[in-house]
Amino acid sequence: MKERTLHRDDKIRSGGESASLILFNDDVNTVEHVIKSLVEVCGHDEVQAEQCALIVHFKGKCEVRLGPVEVLNAMSRSLNKKGLNSKVDLQVS
Secondary structure, eight states: OOOOOOOTTSOOOSSSOEEEEEEEOOSSSOHHHHHHHHHHHHOOOHHHHHHHHHHHHHHSEEEEEEEEHHHHHHHHHHHHHTTOEEEEEEOOO
16 A cells, blocks of 8 residues: 655545644643643644644644634543633635
8 A cells, every 4th residue: 555645735535624733822821731631632743743733832722722613622622621712613615
């Protein structure tokens, strides 16, 4: 089987709409809590979660995951239950 490299802008062929999970900065949660939450909920590794947390901290928001709307809505609810502020944005093709 031939391997194929996936790129960030590749379309997700899951049959559902493609969307982005956006995480927003707040003045309540620690960077450590954000990292732990991204690892648990989004399946990030420690390095990826730390990079996203720092982007959120310094830029105010970060796209933390791409995927089908249904999956990202569930992740967003889980992050929100952990006290983080996130939302799902549909991607316009």
